Amino acid sequence: MPKLLLTLPAIAILAAACLGGDGGDVASEPEAAGGEGSTLAGVDLSIHGVPLEDIHFDTFDGGSIPLSEISEERVIALRDAIPPLDAPRYDDVSAGDWLDEDDLILGYESASGSAWAYPLKILNFHEIVNDDLDGVPVLISYCPLCRSGIVYDRRLDGMLLTFGNTSALFESDLVMFDRETNSFWWQTAGEAIVGTLTGNRLRTLPAITSTWGQWRELHPRTLILSRDTGFSRPYERDPFSDYADSVNSKRFPFPVSEASQDDRLSPADEVLGIVIDGESVAYPLRLLGSAAINDTVAGTRVVVFSIADGPSGSAFRPESGGSQLTFRFDGRSFLDKETGSEWNLSGQAVSGPLKGEKLEPLPSRYTFWFAYVAAFPNTELFAP
Numbered sequence: 400m401p402k403l404l405l406t407l408p409a410i411a412i413l414a415a416a417c418l419g420g421d422g423g424d425v426a427s428e429p430e431a432a433g434g435e436g437s438t439l440a441g442v443d444l445s446i447h448g449v450p451l452e453d454i455h456f457d458t459f460d461g462g463s464i465p466l467s468e469i470s471e472e473r474v475i476a477l478r479d480a481i482p483p484l485d486a487p488r489y490d491d492v493s494a495g496d497w498l499d500e501d502d503l504i505l506g507y508e509s510a511s512g513s514a515w516a517y518p519l520k521i522l523n524f525h526e527i528v529n530d531d532l533d534g535v536p537v538l539i540s541y542c543p544l545c546r547s548g549i550v551y552d553r554r555l556d557g558m559l560l561t562f563g564n565t566s567a568l569f570e571s572d573l574v575m576f577d578r579e580t581n582s583f584w585w586q587t588a589g590e591a592i593v594g595t596l597t598g599n600r601l602r603t604l605p606a607i608t609s610t611w612g613q614w615r616e617l618h619p620r621t622l623i624l625s626r627d628t629g630f631s632r633p634y635e636r637d638p639f640s641d642y643a644d645s646v647n648s649k650r651f652p653f654p655v656s657e658a659s660q661d662d663r664l665s666p667a668d669e670v671l672g673i674v675i676d677g678e679s680v681a682y683p684l685r686l687l688g689s690a691a692i693n694d695t696v697a698g699t700r701v702v703v704f705s706i707a708d709g710p711s712g713s714a715f716r717p718e719s720g721g722s723q724l725t726f727r728f729d730g731r732s733f734l735d736k737e738t739g740s741e742w743n744l745s746g747q748a749v750s751g752p753l754k755g756e757k758l759e760p761l762p763s764r765y766t767f768w769f770a771y772v773a774a775f776p777n778t779e780l781f782a783p
Contacts, residue, residue: 439466440474441581447593454574454583454593455653456567463653466567466593477566478576483527485561488625489515492615495623497635500612503709505541505548506621507606508745508760509533514618517541518611519548521624523639524632526573528624529553529561537604538562540586542573543639544652545770546669547587548608551601570773571653587766588774603674605760609711609744617745643667646767659773663780666769671712672778673763675699679778681771684710686783691726691733693717694781701761702726703781704733704744712765715746715758724758 437444444451444466455463456477464473498504498518505517509532517528517539528539536553540562553560560577562584567574573586582594589601607614614621626634645651646667649660664670670681678697684705692703702717702724717724717735724735726742733742740751746758764771772778 439469440471440478442474442576442583442594444593446595446597448590448597449569449585449592451593453654453656454567454569456565457653459566463568474565479563480566481524481526481564482630483529483563484525484624484628485529487528487530488627489622490625492619492621492623494625495611495615497626498611500610501708502611502637503548503608504611504614504623505539505550505606505608505765506614506618507532507537507539507550507604508618509535514614514621516611516614516618516621516623517548518624518634519543519546519608520634520637521626521628521632522548523637524630524634525628527562527564527575535604538601540573540575542586542770543642544568545572545587545767546643546667547572547764547766547770548606549586549589549764549766550604550606551589552604553601555596555599555601568653570659570770571651571655572770572773585774587764587770590774603762603764605714605762606765607711607713607744608709608765609706610709613706613708613711613744617743617747643767646769651769655769656773658776659769661768661772661776664768666767668768669710669765670768670771671703671705671714671763671765672771672775673701673703673714673761674775675701675761679775680781681768681775681778682712682714682781683768683783684712687712687781689728689730690783691728692781693725702758704728704742704746706744711744712763713744713746714761714763716761717758719748719753719756719758 451467452465454466503519508514522541523543538551562575565574565576575584580595582591582596591599647665669684672681676697687705688707690705705712738752740748740753748756
């Protein structure tokens with residue numbers, strides 16, 4: 400598989416920022432490499448869905464080591480060098496006053512209507528949050544290198560998985576590991592790619608990546624991930640604020656395949672991806688701007704609400720009370736053509752005959768285009 404690797408000296412600085420004061424000794428010289436067909440640090444390398452040499456461990460000094468060559472000692476030392484949050488704390492909405500209105504958050508709403516906000520400024524430094532929200536064991540996952548904010552269900556075939564960070568990347572995207580089997584997981588795809596669980600996929604849950612101002616307006620009683628994480632990190636600044644420019648120049652910090660070099664969009668264009676019955680459609684949020692998209696995926700009617708600010712997007716089944724709805728954006732809000740009711744980004748009717756009704760949310764992935772098309776190379780791209 401042809402690869403492209405362009406060195407970004409700044410990425411070493413960004414990695415050091417994310418690493419903070421922990422794991423500072425993980426960049427020592429590698430020892431004897433692990434090999435295919437063996438077990439390495441509890442990972443069965445004989446079972447894998449991608450070439451081992453295409454998974455690269457970040458050494459946090461501007462370099463990387465492929466899985467096919469790394470030592471067991473280094474694999475163990477690099478685990479959770481970017482520390483996940485396993486006992487996250489939350490504050491009430493007033494504690495979000497340190498965020499700017501246009502700072503992005505990953506938002507999750509439970510079936511009961513409770514809401515949680517995860518600022519990307521915090522996720523930059525942790526990438527993984529294991530939690531149980533309203534009885535659902537969730538994995539809040541985020542990779543700053545591909546701006547992929549995705550929420551997964553941690554349950555798989557009767558197992559409850561908890562996730563850590565390998566410090567490795569595949570397609571310049573976060574590779575996680577589950578602590579129960581040590582299998583490696585590709586974050587954007589939600590798929591195990593090395594180890595005993597290879598080929599399994601996590602169930603994607605509905606979530607919204609939006610600005611803090613948008614989310615707070617939608618959920619005035621939202622809880623917000625606390626900066627009291629137990630780690631000392633400069634959460635107030637965003638070391639990846641200009642990173643999209645590098646991606647659009649195809650200066651990727653880690654190898655990517657030809658599959659990700661799809662020029663239908665710029666590499667760092669934000670898309671909202673929907674997968675239904677194996678069929679994938681990507682919606683280019685920045686190109687769509689503020690709009691309501693009525694579409695069909697795998698024979699299922701969907702509506703995508705897109706907002707230029709962020710950009711932000713969400714997806715729903717366009718039905719209420721057994722009736723099919725068709726939506727438009729009138730320059731201010733989302734309206735259904737059947738009743739004229741007004742709907743917000745969370746799929747709730749806020750005025751009109753259907754006020755108080757909620758649309759059924761659809762699981763979606765918010766990522767840069769290069770990461771999404773690498774994970775779903777056969778995806779359709781919605782053309783505005």
